Amino acid sequence: MQAVKSSEENLSNQISSLKLSIDNQNDYIESLEDQLGIMSNRVDNLAKQNARVLLAPKQEEEQPKPKAPVSNGDLVVLGSIETVKFEQINQTFEARIDTGAATSSLNAINIQEFERNGNTWVKFNLSTDKAEDAEPTWIEAPLIRYAKVRQSNTTKTHRRAVIELWINLGDVREKAQFTLADRSHMTHPVLLGREFIKDIALVDVSKEFIQTEKQQ
Numbered sequence: 001m002q003a004v005k006s007s008e009e010n011l012s013n014q015i016s017s018l019k020l021s022i023d024n025q026n027d028y029i030e031s032l033e034d035q036l037g038i039m040s041n042r043v044d045n046l047a048k049q050n051a052r053v054l055l056a057p058k059q060e061e062e063q064p065k066p067k068a069p070v071s072n073g074d075l076v077v078l079g080s081i082e083t084v085k086f087e088q089i090n091q092t093f094e095a096r097i098d099t100g101a102a103t104s105s106l107n108a109i110n111i112q113e114f115e116r117n118g119n120t121w122v123k124f125n126l127s128t129d130k131a132e133d134a135e136p137t138w139i140e141a142p143l144i145r146y147a148k149v150r151q152s153n154t155t156k157t158h159r160r161a162v163i164e165l166w167i168n169l170g171d172v173r174e175k176a177q178f179t180l181a182d183r184s185h186m187t188h189p190v191l192l193g194r195e196f197i198k199d200i201a202l203v204d205v206s207k208e209f210i211q212t213e214k215q216q
Helices: 002-055
Strands: 075-079 081-086 091-097 104-107 109-116 119-125 138-142 145-150 157-169 172-181 190-192 201-204
Touching: 075 081, 081 190, 138 157, 145 172
Parallel strands: 075 201, 091 190, 104 172
Antiparallel strands: 081 091, 081 157, 104 190, 109 119, 119 138, 145 157, 157 172
16 A cells, blocks of 8 residues: 555656646747747848838939049149149149159259349249240249259259249149259259148159149
C-alpha cells in the first residue's frame, strides 16, 4: 500500500513538472509570436515606403549650371599664365604668375622721371612689339619708392622704381605694386609675385589660363 502511494506521488510530481514545462514553452511561443508580429509590422512599413518612392513623380533633370570661376574657398585659383588688363591704358597682356618671386614687375622701356604737382612721377613704354615702327604704349604713374633688386646670377644690386597700377585678372580687380625693369628678353612682359597673390589666390602651376582666355 505504501508503494502504491509513493508511486502516485511520483506520478503527480512528474505531471506537475510536465505542466510547468508546457507553461514555459507556451510563454516562449507567445514571446516568439510577439516578435514575429513586430517584424511583420516593420516589413509592412518598409513595403509602404518603397511603394511611395516608386510611385513618386520623376523629378526633372537639373540643367547643367554655368561654369563658375575655379576657386578654393575664398581664394581664386590661378594658372601659371593668365591674361591681365591694365585699366589706365585699357590693354591686355599675358602675365606669368610666379610664387618664387616676392614682388611683381613690368617690362618698362625708356623709363623717364619727371615732376608733377611737386611729386615725382615716372613714364615708360610697356609695348611688347619689337618692330622698329611699333607704336609705344606709354604709362605714367606716381613713383611710390625705389627697391633694391639683386639678380640671381650676381651679387650686384640694382635700384628700380616702384609704381602702383590697377589691374583686372578675370573677376579679380586689385591695385598692385610693380618694379620697373627691362623684361624684353623675358617670355612675358608682366610678372605677378607673391605680394600680389597672397590672401586672394592660389596657383596651380600645372595649368594655364584658368581664370582668363589666352590672347589670340
